[in-house]
Amino acid sequence: MAGIAVLCEVQGGDVSRGSIGVLEEAGRSGAALGVPVEAIVCGSGLDDAKLAALGGFGASTVRVADDALLASGIAQPVVDACATAQEAGGYRYWMAAASIMTADAMAGLAARLGAGIVIDAVELHAEGGALVTRRSGLGDSVLAHCGFVSAVGVVVTRANAFAATDGNGGTAPVERFAPSFRAWSQAVALVGHEDAVETGPDISAADVLVAGGRGLGEASGFGQIEELATAFGGAVAATRAVVDAGWYPYSAQVGQTGKTVTPNLYVACGISGAIQHKVGMQGSGTIVAINKDKNAPIFDYADFGIVGDLNAVVPQLTALVKARG
Amino acid sequence: MRIAICVKEVPDPTAVKRIDDGSHRLVRSGENTLNPYDRHAIEAAVQIKEGPAPDTEITIVTMAPESAGRSVDRALAQGGDRSVHIADEAAAGSDLLGTARILAAALKRELFDLILLGQQAADSECYVMAGLVAELLEVPCITQAASIELADGSVTVKRQVETGYDTVKAQLPCVVSVSDAINDPRYPPLPAIMGAKRKPHEVVTLAELGIDASTVGAAGAATSVGGLSKPAGRGDTIVLEDDGTAAEQLLAFLVEKKVVA
Ligand SMILES: Cc1cc2nc3c(=O)[nH]c(=O)nc-3n(C[C@H](O)[C@H](O)[C@H](O)COP(=O)(O)OP(=O)(O)OC[C@H]3O[C@@H](n4cnc5c(N)ncnc54)[C@H](O)[C@@H]3O)c2cc1C
Ligand SMILES: Cc1cc2nc3c(=O)[nH]c(=O)nc-3n(C[C@H](O)[C@H](O)[C@H](O)COP(=O)(O)OP(=O)(O)OC[C@H]3O[C@@H](n4cnc5c(N)ncnc54)[C@H](O)[C@@H]3O)c2cc1C
DSSP, X not given: OOOEEEEEOEETTEEOHHHHHHHHHHHHHHHHHTOOEEEXXXXXXXXXXXXXXXXXXXXXXXXXXXXXXXXXXXXXXXXHHHHHHHHHHOOSEEEEEOOHHHHHHHHHHHHHHTOEEEEEEEXXXXXXXXXXXXXXXXXXXXXXXXXXXXXXXEEEEOTTSSOOOOOOSOOOOEEEOOOOOOTGGGSEEEEEEEEOOOOSSOGGGOSEEEEEOGGGXXXXXXXXXXXXXXXXXXXXXXXXXXXXXXXXXXGGBBSSSSBOOOOSEEEEESOOOOHHHXXXXXXXXXXXXXXXOTTOGGGGGOSEEEEXXXXXXXXXXXXXXXXXX | OEEEEEOOEEEOTTSOOOBOTTTOSBOOOSOEEEOHHHHHHHHHHHHHXXXXXXXXXXXXXXXXXXXXXXXXXXXXXXXXXXEEEEOOGGGTTOOHHHHHHHHHHHHHTSOOSEEEEESOOTTTOOOOHHHHHHHHHTOOEEEXXXXXXXXXXXXXXXXXXTTEXXXXXXXXXXXXXXXXXXXXXXXXXXXXXXXXXXXXXXXXXXXXXXXXXXXXXTTTOSEEEEEEEOOOOOOOOEEEEOSSOHHHHHHHHHHHTTSOO
C-alpha cells in the first residue's frame, strides 16, 4: 500500500519538534486516506531505541539510514537516502517540516522522482482519496489548494505550522537500510561549523521585543534599538539579513531558521516582513511595524504600522516611553 | 571561469498581487521587475570577476515570456556579459519542477563552472529552485550562501543553518543560491544601462533545447491548484504616515490596549 514517508530531521541528537509535528499531521492524513505512515531518519551514530519512540507519534515503521555521509546536514546525500527508501517503499507522498536541510533534500528528491513539490504548506487535507495541501501565498493573503498530478507528491510544510504533542508513548519497529550514494552528493562536504552562542537575554522569554532589520543601515543602528528595548524593559531581536551581515548575534535571530517568539509586544524596525521572518513572530500579542516603504509586507500583519524613517520615530518613541517611567 | 545566473522576472513589489480565479495563476500583466533577490547573485558574480577571476564570463539565464526583455537588460546592465532567454508559450504555467527542467536543459548546453541563483523569488517565496536544478544537472548544491570563496576548482560557502554557521565546500561545477545579506548590489551606472541592449541576447524555444513540451508548462505540471480560499486574517491594522506625531499616537495605542502600563 503506497503510504506516506516523513523525513524526520535529527538536530543536536534528537528528532526535531517540527518533524514530529509533521509526522503526527501525516498520521491524521494517513488515517483519512487509509495508508500507513513511515518515518525516515538520516544521520550517523543514531540510537535505534530512541528512534523507536517515533511510533508514539504515528510512524508504523521507522526506517534509518546511518552513514558518515549523513552526519553533517548536507542535503544531497539525504536525497540519495530518500530515493533508496522510495525504491523499496513506493511511497505516494513525502513530507518534511521546513528547515535548511529538509527543503533542499525534498527539492532534490522531487527532481529525481519527477514529483511535484509544494512549499510552505500550512494545512493537509484528504480529498477524494488524495492529499490536497493548503499553500499560503502572497503575504498570506491567499490559500491555494494545491494537489498533485504526478505519481509521487512532495510536501514541505511551513515552519511551526504543526505543533507536536507529547505522543502516546508507543514504539515502532526500526529498520535500517543502506542508501546508494551518487557521485555528485559526495562532491560536497561540511568543512567547518560555528555553533550559535547564546549571548544576551533569552529572547524567547522576553515580554517585549524590539527587532531590527537591514533598514537600520549599519551595525551601529542597533544602538537605538537597544535603547528602545531597555526603555520597554525588553530585549532585542534581529532578522537573518542583519545576522548574516554580522551586525547582530545569531542568538537574537527570529524566524524560520532562528527562534520562534511570542512576546506581548513585537516592534519591527526596518524589517520588510519576509515570510521566513513572519513564521517566527506572528504569534506575538501586538505587532508594531516601523518602515519607510508603505508597501512593505510587514504592514499586512502588523496591528499598528508607521510609514516613516525609523531614525526619527525610534528615538522619539524611546523618549516617550522613558518619560512615562 | 564561466558563471551562469538564473534570474526571474516578478511582479513589481509595489503592485498589489493577485491570483486569477480561473487559471489559479499569478496575474503577471502589470509592471514587472527583476527579482530583487537575484540582484545579489549578479553582484556576487561581478565581485568574482572584479577579484579572483578577471577572465570570467557572466551569462544571464531566464525563463520568461518575451516581454521580459527589460528585466534581462536590467540584469545585463548590472554585470552580465550575455543572456540566454528561454521564451516559449508552452512554458507558461510551469511549476517548480517544470521550471527546473527548462533551466537545467538550458544550462546543460554549455559548460558552466558556477551556477548562481537568488535565495528565493519575491512572488512565490519558494526558495528551493537551486536544489531541483542541481539534481537535474547532477552537480553539488549549496544554498543560502552568506559568503562565497573560489579556489582550486572548488567553492567554499559560509551559510546559516538552525544550529549556527556551516562552512561547506564543493567541487565545481556547482549550483549556489545566495542569501540577500551576501552583498549590497550596486546600481548600474547609466552607460551600463544604455549598453545592455547591445550585449549578445539569445532567445531560445523549448524545441531548441530539446524539451518535450508535454513535460513542462501547464501541460506537464506535477502540481495542480484546485481552488483558492482566504486565510483568517490578523484583524484590523492601523497604518499611518509619520508626520512627527506617529510615535505619540503609537504610545497612546499601546497604553489603550494595556500593552504598556
Ligand atoms: C530558507 C530561508 C530561511 C530564512 N530564515 C530566516 C529567519 O530565520 N529569519 C529572518 O528574519 N529571515 C530569514 N530568511 C530571510 C528572509 O527571507 C529575508 O531575506 C529577511 O528576513 C530580510 O531581512 P530584513 O527585513 O532585515 O531586510 P530587507 O528585506 O532588506 O528589509 C529592510 C526594510 O527596511 C526598510 N527601511 C530601510 N531604511 C529604512 C528607514 N530609514 N526607516 C524605516 N525603514 C527602513 C525597507 O523599506 C525594507 O522594507 C530566510 C530565508 C530563507 C530562504
Ligand atoms: C504564490 C505562489 C506560490 C507558488 N507555490 C508553488 C509551489 O508550492 N510549488 C510549485 O511547484 N510551484 C509553485 N509556484 C510556481 C513557481 O513560483 C513557478 O513555477 C516558478 O516558475 C519557479 O519557482 P520559484 O520562482 O517559486 O522558485 P524559487 O525557488 O523561489 O526561486 C529561487 C531562484 O530560482 C531562480 N529562478 C526562479 N524562476 C526562474 C526563472 N523563471 N528563470 C530563471 N531563474 C529562475 C532565481 O534565481 C530565483 O531567485 C508558486 C507561485 C506563486 C506565485
